[in-house]
Amino acid sequence: MKNVMDRRGMLRNGLLSLGGMALAPHLVNGASMNKPFKLDSKNRLYYSELNREYFLENYDEVKAFAKLNANENPYGPPTSAQKAIIESVTGGNRYAWKELYTLVDKIAKKENVTAKHLMMGPGSSDLLEKVAIVLFMNGGNIVSADPTYMSLIRVAESVGAKWKAVPCKGDWAHDLSAMENAIDSETKLVYICNPNNPTGAMTPAKELMDFCSRVSEKVPIFIDEAYMELAYGPQAVSMVSLLNEKKNVIVARTFSKIMGMAGLRIGYIAALPEFIDKISVVTRGGMGISLTSVHAAIAAMDDSGFQDMTKTKNDEVKTYLVSELAKMGYDPIPSYTNFMIFPISMPGKEFLGKMQDQGVGVRAFKIMDKDWCRVSLGTMDEIKLFVSALKGIS
């Protein structure tokens, strides 16, 4: 029985790190719990004065007909990647060095950087965490928006960093001038998630480019672009080109979203070679990635058909959801991602329970004194189920 409970706890805590305001399960369950992962008096996960998250103790029991809680790609993995996995599995007795170099070269070409600018990891989470460990093992502070994706920040706090949280602007973009003002002599990193999670909002490209270009002369800037390929319009600009101007930026990307490979665990950072060297202290540079996942990633990169299809379907589902939410009087934040967040008029935990009872798994937050539902954009059928569940409880 104890094992079952432990497993449930682990699943729940693991879930909380997926596609959300990440919590590393080992830290939740482990001795470091006292600091970064505290719960408030209502048993909500406490991120900051502005920002908490609800969870259900019995989450792993959800009969999720529509699993819309971790911003996964419902169409993946691409058939091309599946085929590559099957064909490469017999090579699994060997480490994947050669294949990894092929993948790194391919990514270098795509990002217009050299292989020395890149570090691969089993998911970008792994690299976010390693950057946090290396930069903050001797203290310091990290500046970021609030709300934002918490993975790097939580690990930074767990090794002794102080988090300087800067509220987002009224349109949910990063408040870059307030962030710049928050930097002091102890600041070791600025973290920017663009598009941001959990809001789905985008910070204007030119403002961000100017900010990164100028401020990175003082302090490194980490730009988490997990959802960039799903964004659209003139603001959807990666900051990776700043590396060619030798700016001290670190850009994180993942195969978990547009490539549909969350469970296959592949991500990378692009940074100045000297920054990559620094992080190498705590990583075996790609040793964490399985041969089959490397082959899958190579195939997925070439599969522009799959990526285009994902984007088209994601946009169709988004348009449908926006119109259904409007009919019901909900007011979502415009989303540049594969998820959407909107205020609800019910305590978040009750909302989660009612959705779960109908087989729909979502996330619920308390942000700036309002309760919010964050729903991942699943398939059209899944989102229709979500809409009908929402109608059932409104």
Ligand SMILES: Cc1ncc(COP(=O)(O)O)c(C=O)c1O
């Ligand atoms: C903003 C953001 N960054 C990073 C990640 C981690 O992705 P992965 O570890 O699967 O690459 C996520 C996952 O949802 C995310 O939302």
